[in-house]
Each structure stands twice: as structure tokens, then as C-alpha cells.
Amino acid sequence: MARRCAPRNDNVVIASKAKQSGLNMFCLMHKDVPMPVSKPHLEFHRVDMSSGWSTPPGYPAGIEQKILAGALDEERGSGSRTRLLRFAPGVFTTAPFVHEYWEEVYLIAGDLTVGNDAEGRGGENFPPGTYACRPPGAVHGPFKSNGGCLLYETHYYAE
Numbered sequence: 001m002a003r004r005c006a007p008r009n010d011n012v013v014i015a016s017k018a019k020q021s022g023l024n025m026f027c028l029m030h031k032d033v034p035m036p037v038s039k040p041h042l043e044f045h046r047v048d049m050s051s052g053w054s055t056p057p058g059y060p061a062g063i064e065q066k067i068l069a070g071a072l073d074e075e076r077g078s079g080s081r082t083r084l085l086r087f088a089p090g091v092f093t094t095a096p097f098v099h100e101y102w103e104e105v106y107l108i109a110g111d112l113t114v115g116n117d118a119e120g121r122g123g124e125n126f127p128p129g130t131y132a133c134r135p136p137g138a139v140h141g142p143f144k145s146n147g148g149c150l151l152y153e154t155h156y157y158a159e
Helices: none
Strands: 014-020 023-030 062-075 076-088 102-110 113-115 125-126 131-134 149-156
Touching: none
Parallel strands: none
Antiparallel strands: 014 023, 062 076, 076 149, 102 131, 102 149, 113 125
16 A cells, blocks of 8 residues: 655655555655555564575475565565575476566575576576565566575565
């Protein structure tokens, strides 16, 4: 759901909470630009890295996600989510991905190869500290990790 937060200064990011439909909504805005947000307000807390992981639909075994906040409704083209995605060592996907939402990815730890073939060979290797921002419709992948990796991802629809 898009909200507008009144800007106080062109150089300041304004944060406000809004109650809608009985849910706490958190809205970050810059220069009165709307942003789709469907996440709860969460303060710093320890993330349990030992549970809550699952293989996303269409991914091979050995790739798991842990949703940190939000939800993405691909059928309706709405929502936003933040997740961790991890690859076990040697796991790879075999075909490129394309989706209709924005995706931002930061490689926290490990190695990630982008553009391998269907047998997991080739591609360009990236180290920790690298970032990608992909608009809707961008073809990307396949992906592989030789030693395993951990990614931080945000996905959202433009409204």
C-alpha cells in the first residue's frame, strides 16, 4: 500500500507510522515520494539463523530463504519483502530468472557466480560486499556458489 509522508526538508528522510486496517504500517519517504510498504515496525532483535528456513518454490534443494519481514503477492503484483537467501556449497540454478518486481541483493558472505551454464560451469564470480539492483523484467542468473553464500534481498513492486 502506498502512503505519502509530508516532507519537512528536501534533504531529510521522514519516517512515520500510520495505522491502517488495524495494522501498524511503517513509511519511509524522501521528497514526498510514495513507497509501497506492507511490513511491521520491527526494532533491532536477534535473528534466529538456525530455524525458519525453507526452499523457495522453483529453486533446487540447497537454496533456502528466511523471510525477515513483509510478503510479496506475485499474482496481484503487490507487496514487499525482505529476506535472507543462502546457498549450500556447490549448489546452482540452471536457468535465468525474470520477475515483475524490483530486486536489490547484497552478498553478505561467501561467493556467488552469475551466468553459469545448466551444468554449473562458467560465469562471473563475485565476492562479499557486492550489490545488484534489478528493475522488473530484468533477466538475471543462473547462479552458483562454490563455497556457499548468504544474501540479503529486498523485493518490491513499484506503485
